[in-house]
Amino acid sequence: MTKPNGSTEKQKSEFKGAGRHNGGGMEKESIMKKAVILIAILTLVATGLFAADGAAVYKTKCASCHGPDGSGLTAMGKAMKLRDLASADVQKQTDKELNTWTADGKGKMPPYKAKLSADEINAVVTYIRSLKK
Numbered sequence: 049m050t051k052p053n054g055s056t057e058k059q060k061s062e063f064k065g066a067g068r069h070n071g072g073g074m075e076k077e078s079i080m081k082k083a084v085i086l087i088a089i090l091t092l093v094a095t096g097l098f099a100a101d102g103a104a105v106y107k108t109k110c111a112s113c114h115g116p117d118g119s120g121l122t123a124m125g126k127a128m129k130l131r132d133l134a135s136a137d138v139q140k141q142t143d144k145e146l147n148t149w150t151a152d153g154k155g156k157m158p159p160y161k162a163k164l165s166a167d168e169i170n171a172v173v174t175y176i177r178s179l180k181k
């Protein structure tokens with residue numbers, strides 16, 4: 049992907065320029081408008097595609113112990129006496145704390161900072177927030 053911000057900026061200033069002069073500029077202006085909208089949509093789509101998917105990370109890396117719903121009611125989770133990730137006790141912790149437990153581990157919980165990017169860890173913490181009842 050080539051710098052989406054750079055090109056959007058450029059389109060914006062060209063668009064402003066097209067709007068300033070009068071007469072005969074209408075068609076050009078609407079083409080510019082369409083181009084700006086198209087670039088905005090493409091940027092959004094690209095951001096969506098490349099954003100870390102917290103749900104997918106959770107399902108592949110965390111659900112084996114914490115359970116698909118975070119309840120920890122798996123064989124592994126029961127043996128390790130996991131707290132329900134949706135519970136108030138877990139949810140009352142800050143994003144930073146949940147982030148730290150995921151990155152650095154906690155007790156028998158393995159650290160994930162070598163396996164997940166910072167973006168993925170943030171995304172999976174956001175996903176844990178979504179489990180809250």
Ligand code: HEC
Binds near residue numbers: 109110124150176
């Ligand atoms: C091998 C099993 C296992 C896997 C896989 C695992 N965890 Fe854990 N997790 C644990 C254990 C055990 C604890 C409890 C640690 C403690 O409190 O001593 C824990 C605790 C946590 C906590 C703190 C919850 C609390 O009680 O405060 C968070 C947040 C967490 N895990 C997130 C994750 C995320 C996110 C993933 C996936 C990237 C993950 N875990 C994968 C075993 C696991």
